[in-house]
Amino acid sequence: MKHQLANFLIKLIIRILRYFSRSARFKFASFIAPIILKLSKRTRLRAIANVTNAMVKLNQTQVYELVVASYTTIVFGVLECFWLDEIEMDIECDEDTLMLLNNEKGVSVATMHMSCYELAPFSIQKLIGSATTLSKIPTFIKSAANIYADANIKVINKNQPNAFFSLLQASRKNEAICLHADHYATDVDVCFFNQQTKAPSGTAMLSAYNKVPLLLCYPVLNDSGRYTVFFETVVDTHVENTPQAIESAMQTIYQKFEAIITKHPSQWYWSYNRWKK
Secondary structure (H helix, E strand, O other), X not given: OHHHHHHHHHHHHHHHHXXXXXXXXXXXXXHHHHHHHXXXXXXXXXXXXHHHHHOOOOOHHHHHHHHHHHHHHHHHHHHHHHHHHHOOEXXXXXXXXXXXXXXXXXXXXXXXXXXXXXXXXXXXXXXXXXXXXXXXXXXXXXXXXXXXXXXXOXXXXXXXXXXXXXXXXXXXXXXXXXEEOOOOOOOEEEEEOOEEEEEOOHHHHHHHHHOOOEEEEEEEEOOOOOEEXXXXXXXXXXXXXXXXXXXXXXHHHHHHHHHHHHHXXXXXXXXXXXXXX
């Protein structure tokens, strides 16, 4: 009953917001984000701790202001996912990286939880006509799966058994695989904001197993209201299939993540349990 009610309320909110302008949706996000933070103690405290650890020069007031600004951007970005085809965006991708993205054997793309999460696979789909991603789709929010279907993005449900093997199969069909790689996992050791932590290695493993290039993609919401989606090359051939090479590739990605977050701190989702002990 709770799941049915949640799905009904979400569908109702989305249906209502469809009649509002984009600026009104942002005002709604600005209104509701601080409320969610106050009600979600764990989310709020984790974000405060992460910002404090990473942005050591900020005082307590600045830390909390950044947490609220970040959460507002993320809430707005989640809402934007329901209207991906209406989003105004520019794509920054040099010719060499674009050639790698069009690699006939496929490509592995690492992305991060910045602003509008799904703009990375959506941009790949726009550029080359196909994109596959992995997502933890809540079973009780049926409308969540529609986001990917409406945007012509193939999605593998992270909740299903053997999800990574499904990704491998998709990669072996020469598909472009786009995975969020900035959350905590126990695969490899990395240094992130001068702190040791662990990270997922899926994007580097796909590059190594299937001998395809490894790229980075992330969206940034500009002051103008338009998004810019950036593509960068990490490895232009493929990651060597050794534990050391896979870990090194992920460390390179995390160095890039750190630089991006430092430049756009209010656009990254700070509430993951990023530095587990």
